[in-house]
Amino acid sequence: MSNERSIQTGTVPERNPGRFGRLSAAFGRRIVTAVIALTVVFLIAPVLITVIASFAAEWTGVIPTGFFTLEHWRHVLGLAEVVGAERALGTASFSALGYTITVPFLSLVFSVMLALGGVVINLIVGIPIAYAVTRYDFFGRGWVNTFAVLPIVPGVILGIAFLRTYPNLPSAISLVIGYSLLKVPYMVLAVQSSFESMDLRQLEESARSLGASWPRTFFTIIIPNAKTGIIAGSIVCWTLAAAEFNFTYMVYSRGPRPFSIFLYNNITNSPILQTAAAVSIYFLIVAGVTMLLQATGQRGFSVGGAR
Known part of the structure; x- marks a missing residue:
């Protein structure tokens, strides 16, 4: 009856949300915020503890x-002449035209370039x-x-x-080539989401x-406007390619060791604190590359003069 009277008078009927509705209105946002915060802490805590442990002398319990x-960083970076140095990143020297070129941390540089090469192919193939x-509706x-x-x-x-x-x-x-084949779906998904948010025809x-x-x-015009998806896809593809182990382990034969092989050797054959230092290097590299690519996306990038 009250609803009919409200319709006749043109007023908004009173709404009784009930006890659950009142509790949800009072505490719902706080509960959701607390759950998200706990989830983030739960996921980030192992990474932070691992990085902290890499600078510790002992790690027998939860807290180092x-x-x-x-010392552990010096060992995995190849700066200490100790047993197990073959598992370090190390350096390599090359002689050409009478000059000797020393490349520090060759495994690290090699893996960064391999992953970047895969990302370049992902961009060339994934964006089109x-x-x-x-953009188009075609058969298949x-x-x-x-x-x-x-x-x-x-x-x-x-x-x-x-x-x-x-x-x-x-x-x-x-x-x-293998990195690009394995990671190209992530590039396509990321860039496609940007294209779908644009009116390409207009x-x-x-x-x-x-x-x-x-x-x-x-x-x-099209590519610069899709920079958000391109940067996101590049970050995902590079991060996954740098740590790709299964394909790397099967294909790698000689030369500088990819970073995933370096991590595998340290995780399986080194003390836990040296393993923590090796894993921390990967975390720092991923964080650095991610910040670099995000900064590029925030500044914008140009192709053919357009920003």
Whole structure:
């Protein structure tokens, strides 16, 4: 009766949220915030404790003790002449034209370049695929989209396939190609999400009406506007490629060791504190590359003169 009277008078009917509704209104936001904070702490705590333990003398319980020492870092960085130095990052010297070039931390530099090579291929392949399946409606579009965003095969299977198909292919080339094949779905998904948030047809028509060719429209307008997805995809692809172990373990044969092999050797054969230092190096590298790519995304980037 009260609702009918409210409709006749044009007033908003009184709403009784009930006890649960009142409790939810009073404490719901606080509870959600507390759950998120506890989840973040739960996920971040092992990383922080591992980094802290790398500077400790002992780690027998949950909390490391005996600070402060750099011995474990010196060991894994190859700066200490001790047993197990072959598991360190180490250095390498190359002679050419009468000059000797020493590369410090060669394993680290080698892995960074391999992962970056995979990201470059992901960008070259992933961006056009994401653009095509977002912008155009063509026969087989659904299948292309499905196969583009699904991982092809696990790393160990792809490694065996590479060894059988390309037995004489250098390890570095195999690793770059393999990293790109394994991680390209993440690039396609990230860039596609940016394209889907844009009105591609309107952007293209506006640019073409002003006299821009299709290549110029694509490289100077479409790609810069999708920078959020491109940066996110690059971060994910680089991080996963740098730590890819299964494919690396199957394909790697000689030369500088990829970083995932370095981590494996230290985790399986080194004391726990040296392992903590090795893992901390990976955390710091990932954090550094992530901040660098995010800074690039915040400043914006230009392709062909457009920002």
